[in-house]
Amino acid sequence: xxxxxxxxxxxITVTGKKxxxxxxxxxxxxxxxWYRQDPGLGLRQIYYSMNVEVTDKGxxxxxxxxxxxxxxxxxxxxxxxxxxxxSLYFCASSPYFGWWETQYxxxxxRLLVL
Amino acid sequence: xxxxxSPQAVILREGEDAVINCSSSKALYSVHWYRQKHGEAPVFLxxxxxxxxxxxxxxxxxxxxxxxxxxxxxxxASQLSYSGTYFCGTxxxxxxxxxxxxxxxxxxxxx
Numbered sequence: 001x002x003x004x005x006x007x008x009x010x011x012i013t014v015t016g017k018k019x020x021x022x023x024x025x026x027x028x029x030x031x032x033x034w035y036r037q038d039p040g041l042g043l044r045q046i047y048y049s050m051n052v053e054v055t056d057k058g059x060x061x062x063x064x065x066x067x068x069x070x071x072x073x074x075x076x077x078x079x080x081x082x083x084x085x086x087s088l089y090f091c092a093s094s095p096y097f098g099w100w101e102t103q104y105x106x107x108x109x110r111l112l113v114l
Numbered sequence: 115x116x117x118x119x120s121p122q123a124v125i126l127r128e129g130e131d132a133v134i135n136c137s138s139s140k141a142l143y144s145v146h147w148y149r150q151k152h153g154e155a156p157v158f159l160x161x162x163x164x165x166x167x168x169x170x171x172x173x174x175x176x177x178x179x180x181x182x183x184x185x186x187x188x189x190x191a192s193q194l195s196y197s198g199t200y201f202c203g204t205x206x207x208x209x210x211x212x213x214x215x216x217x218x219x220x221x222x223x224x225x
Contacts, residue, residue, distance in 0.1 A: 031211065042116070042201055043156065043215040050211050059214055090155060097211045103146070105155035 002027045004106035006091050012112045013081055021076045021109050023091030029104075031097040032074040033058070034066065036087040037108075043090070049074055050097060081113045115139055117204045119216035126192045126223045134187040134219045136202030145185035146203035146213065147176055149196075156201060159187075192223045 004025045013019055025032065033048035035058075045058030049068040063085055065077040074093075078085060088110050094103040117138045124132055136145060144163045148156040162178040162185055174196075176187045189196055199220050203213040 033211075033213070035215075040217060042217040043203070045213050045215075048211045048213075056211060058212060102158040102161075105157070107155055 002104075004091055004093050004104050006089075006106040006109045008109060009107065010110050012114065014114050015082055016080050019078050019081060019111075021078075021089060021091075021111070023074045023076065023106060024072050025074075025093040025104070026072065027093065027095070027104070028071065029093035029095050030071070031095070031103075032068065032091065032093045033103070034064070034074070034076050035090045035092065036060065036085075037090060038087050046076065046089075048097075081111075083113045085111065086113045087111060116214055117202055117216045119200075119202060119219045121219060122217070123220040124222070126196075126221070128194060128223055128225055129191050130223075132189045132192060132221060134189075134200050134202075134221070136185045136187070136204070136216050138183045138204055138206075140183070140206050142178070142180075142183050142185070142204055143207050144205040145176075145178060146205075147185075147187050148201045148203065149198045150201065150218075151198040159200075189221070192221075194223050194225065197221055197223045 007022045034046040035043045037043050044060045046064050047066040049055045091106040092103045117136050120135045146161045147159040150156040173190045178185050199218045201215050201218050203215045
């Protein structure tokens with residue numbers, strides 16, 4: 001089944017404890033992206049990747065890192081999480097970024113930083 | 115700059131029409147529309163490119179007004195399944211990959 005998977009789906013952690021949220025897609029997509037969603041603010045893009053080894057900052061990259069060593073995986077790393085990073089996180093992928101293509105979202109990861 | 119969506123919320127009866135607007139203060143290259151149901155991931159609806167034609171399916175369509183830097187999503191003869199939050203995502207000047215979303219419009223269709 002074609003899909004974007006994220007792990008974990010739910011995570012409670014404490015301030016400063018490094019964590020990684022994994023994202024994987026099985027559709028051979030070139031483009032992948034991370035978003036956070038907060039009430040009243042909509043979706044905000046954190047980082048995106050147009051292809052393997054190519055990543056770039058989105059609208060709210062501070063406090064996050066990403067890597068794209070293989071086409072299928074795009075992990076999101078929080079080196080030192082803080083409470084303001086409590087949010088719902090979505091990973092997404094598309095064949096290419098362009099006007100004729102869709103973007104498929106993963107199921108989301110709900111993160112609580114205490 | 116985040117695009118501005120209007121209205122913020124709308125309540126409809128089944129069969130009624132609705133228009134959701136997405137306005138930008140900067141020149142738009144493309145606009146992406148998504149719908150998200152409560153507790154679920156956003157689902158793609160359509161993309162409109164600057165200079166492109168109005169797109170859509172039978173009852174959900176969208177337009178792109180370059181002069182106003184605005185896109186509008188049209189939902190006609192609404193169904194209960196249309197309920198959800200609608201987001202527009204904007205790309206500026208072919209920045210290739212960077213998407214900025216509006217704050218969302220909550221649509222509720224009642225029987």
